[in-house]
Amino acid sequence: AERADELSARYGNVTKPSVGAIQRTLLVLEQQGAANFFGEPALRIADVMRTTRDGRGAISVLAADKLMMNPRLYATFLLWLMSELFEELPEVGDL
Structure with a gap:
């Protein structure tokens, strides 16, 4: 201030x-625990987006059952995740 x-x-x-x-x-x-959650090292989007040896996508599941008990922290995480996806993934337009 x-x-x-x-x-x-x-x-x-x-x-x-x-x-x-x-x-x-x-x-x-x-x-609600954001200091621990958003600390270093930061979660990288590449850590949850992987491909198998044959080039197919692998599904990653984030267990967020405890995180959902803190709605503001959960919403903040989801907004962060969406912004990271927007920044990291290429824009391809209509396929």
Whole structure:
């Protein structure tokens, strides 16, 4: 909040109440285990997208039963996963 003016110059209007709201949300995620979940080394999309020796795709299943007990953390993970897929996978258009 003390650097709101500096952040506003870089990212647009960032008010002190906005910074407070972001901090509260980050605190909730941290209490749900985000510090351990989003730590290093980071999960790589390539780790769950593999092919077999004959070039066929292998299915990876993420067991997220415990993660689903923390809805905000689970939603944050899914958003992160979707953004990584969007950034990493090639765009091929209509096949």
